[in-house]
Amino acid sequence: MSNVLARPGLPRFDYVRAGAAEEVVRLLQERGEAVRLFMGGTDLFVRMRDGVIRPQVVVDVKYLPGMREVVYDEQAGLTVGAAVTMNQIARHPAIVAHYPLLAEAANSVASYQLRNRATLGGNLCNASPAADTAPATLVLEGRIVLYGPNGEREVPVGEFFLGPGKTARQPDEFVVAVRYPVPPAGAxxxxxxxxxxxxxxxxxxxxxxxxxxxxxxxxxxxxxxxxxxxxxxxxxxxxxxxxxxxxxxxxxxxxxxxxxxxxxxxxxxxxxxxxxxxxxxxxxxxxxxxxxxxxxxx
Ligand SMILES: Cc1cc2nc3c(=O)[nH]c(=O)nc-3n(C[C@H](O)[C@H](O)[C@H](O)COP(=O)(O)OP(=O)(O)OC[C@H]3O[C@@H](n4cnc5c(N)ncnc54)[C@H](O)[C@@H]3O)c2cc1C
CATH class of the missing domain: 3.30.390.50 (CO dehydrogenase flavoprotein, C-terminal domain)
Structure with a gap:
């Protein structure tokens, strides 16, 4: 029977639900290019479906501790876990109250259905020039929190984007959160x-x-x-x-x-x-x- 689908569908891959950050780093070190990180999948699976990339292992990092949490502190500012979705950002009371620009940007991404899957971290890691949360993160002077073999490090978002699809993330690191400083009063x-x-x-x-x-x-x-x-x-x-x-x-x-x-x-x-x-x-x-x-x- 002929293939009636316009696209070939997803290729075969192994799914790993990461239980610890160290496990992700180890997989990235051992399997390199064969591994792709996965949160909402709204960029990843499209590229896999279209045959642009063919990972052997898809590592789901969104269930790691803190990845889906939003923490706001009057002194320290805002920490948004990398796997927090656009709809969660658009509705989170502390974000709406203190970072309405970020909420507005998150709410501009695609459709309601997609915003239930699409994450802040995925949007920034995908490094599309068109990423809707990038301009807000730039002007709010956000910092990308990366986890790697030596623990956490922070990169100002302005230094994170290196080119279309390219970031300052090292091959054995992954993004765990984005931190935003307290905005100036009356901003x-x-x-x-x-x-x-x-x-x-x-x-x-x-x-x-x-x-x-x-x-x-x-x-x-x-x-x-x-x-x-x-x-x-x-x-x-x-x-x-x-x-x-x-x-x-x-x-x-x-x-x-x-x-x-x-x-x-x-x-x-x-x-x-x-x-x-x-x-x-x-x-x-x-x-x-x-x-x-x-x-x-x-
Ligand atoms: C129909 C449609 C409409 C869209 N419209 C918009 C739009 O209006 N505006 C917009 O900005 N975007 C849009 N997008 C793109 C996409 O939805 C967003 O970029 C989304 O935020 C990606 O998040 P995700 O969680 O789905 O990422 P995923 O697809 O899970 O991951 C994205 C990339 O980041 C990598 N990655 C995942 N997690 C990590 C991690 N923790 N650390 C490092 N790398 C990681 C993945 O390997 C992949 O390369 C659209 C996509 C579709 C399919």
Whole structure:
């Protein structure tokens, strides 16, 4: 009988439900490329189905202690276990109260059903330039917590992304959590995502804007801008941030900063949009984000 499926389905693989972090490290060391880590599987299984990767062993790390926990402390900030799902983030009372930008970004990922599976750690480890939680994590200055042979280490998220699908994770490490510092008092943020439709699509452009008053800045305010889908890695628009720290807040400064953010983007043409359109949308969404954040700050 002919194969009526458009795709060949998942290839055969061994499933291991990890019981201890050391076991994961040992498997990564012993089996190397044959091992793939698994949390929600919404990226992993698509790539396996499409034949892009063919792991022999899929190691499920989401049941390890702490992986599905959210811990908030007024002094220490927020720790989100790597396997916490997007829907959990979008609804967690402490995240909604103290990190609403992260909740907004998580809620922008795909559809409700997918957000029940998709995890924060998986989104960042997949290292897609379009990862919706990346711009928010960049502007909130999150740190990726990795576990390896020597225990835990932290990497600032800005140093974590090295290229499409490439991160600073060593082959024998895995991500256990993301830590976010306490945001400055009175801070405000927005994540604006442009997709081809309202639900279920990767971004054409994603812009996170985060602002707070700061007496050390000549303008009295600092803004951080994170961009997705417009460069090989999600990035901060530093030149735009510089303008906003130095020039008085208002329409003229916001327009100049949006222009700078556009110049900092280096997108490609792909199936979702042209590079030229993406650049124009960086300017438009940055301006819109700055106005929205300023409305909350002023
Ligand atoms: C229909 C559809 C729509 C989508 N829409 C969006 C969207 O709008 N926005 C968006 O940002 N993404 C989107 N995605 C991508 C995906 O859903 C997200 O990136 C998701 O957050 C991945 O999380 P996961 O838990 O499913 O990761 P998994 O698929 O389990 O893992 C992702 C990658 O990380 C590795 N990995 C897993 N766990 C670890 C770990 N602990 N340490 C190190 N590496 C690890 C895996 O081996 C794999 O390479 C979409 C996907 C689909 C299928």
């Amino acid at each position: 405000a943020g927005r994540y604006l995502k442009l997709g081809r439709n309202k639900v279920g699509d990767l971004s054409i452009v994603g812009v996170a804007v985060f602002g707070f008053s700061d007496e050390t800045a000549p303008s009295g305010y600092r803004f951080r801008i994170g961009l997705a889908s417009v460069a090989p890695v999600p990035l901060r628009a530093r030149a735009a941030e510089e303008v906003l720290a130095n020039e008085p807040p208002g329409e003229a400064t916001f327009a100049l900063a949006a222009e700078k953010a556009m110049e900092e983007a280096s997108p490609i043409d792909d199936v979702r949009a042209s590079a030229a359109y993406r650049k124009a949308m960086v300017r438009a969404l940055t301006l819109r984000g700055l106005r929205a954040v300023w409305e909350q700050l002023a």
